[in-house]
Amino acid sequence: MLRTRIGIISTAAMAAAVIVAGVASVPSTASAARCGVTRGELRCTNRVSPVYDKPSTNLPPSTQIDTLRSTYSFFLCWSEGQYHRGDNHTWYKTLGDDRGRTGWVPAYKLDTTSSFDSNPSRHGLRKCQYNWD
Numbered sequence: 001m002l003r004t005r006i007g008i009i010s011t012a013a014m015a016a017a018v019i020v021a022g023v024a025s026v027p028s029t030a031s032a033a034r035c036g037v038t039r040g041e042l043r044c045t046n047r048v049s050p051v052y053d054k055p056s057t058n059l060p061p062s063t064q065i066d067t068l069r070s071t072y073s074f075f076l077c078w079s080e081g082q083y084h085r086g087d088n089h090t091w092y093k094t095l096g097d098d099r100g101r102t103g104w105v106p107a108y109k110l111d112t113t114s115s116f117d118s119n120p121s122r123h124g125l126r127k128c129q130y131n132w133d
Contacts, residue, residue, distance in 0.1 A: 034072070035112050037124035042075040042092065045111040051103035055081025055091030055130050065103050066096020075110070076102075077128035078120045084108055090117040093128060104130070 035044035051066040059082050075092040083089050086108025095102055107117045121127050 035110065035116070037120075040124065040126055042078075042110075042112075042120065042125050044073065044075065045071060046073050046105070047071070047109050049105045049109040051094065051096040051101065051105055053103055054132075055079045055104040055106075057082060057084070057106075060132075062104075066099045066101040068094060068105055068109070069097040075105075075125070077126045078107075079104070079128055079130040081106075081130060086114075086117065088114070088117050090120065091130075092120075 035042065037043075046068065048071070049068045050064040051068050052062040053065045054060070054062045056062045073094055075094045077093050079091050079093065080089045081091040081104065084091075084106040086106060088107055090107040091104045092107060092110060093102065094105055112120075116123055
């Protein structure tokens with residue numbers, strides 16, 4: 001219930017008002033991470049991130065080739081790469097938003113669980129190991 005100047009409005013009345021007004025209302029719990037593999041692609045909430053030409057930042061050095069600006073994105077596959085602040089070596093391959101370049105984003109930029117990141121193939125995402133040669 002919501003207490004207002006004119007009294008108490010029930011949750012049902014607020015929902016009805018939202019439906020009548022044609023406005024979508026998203027409860028706070030719906031803002032939780034949404035991640036899952038569908039047809040071999042990972043779709044997941046994420047943070048804005050640089051997209052690198054290899055699954056590393058500095059060992060070996062890599063170059064930022066694009067930026068992932070969307071906050072719900074698709075990821076083609078995964079590779080082991082440089083250890084990062086997500087406490088793992090998992091990097092996800094995706095398409096950048098600015099230039100349409102394909103590259104790598106560290107797992108900590110996605111809202112995947114540590115269990116998922118430990119072996120994304122177990123959840124249906126293909127491994128596409130980066131060739132370090």
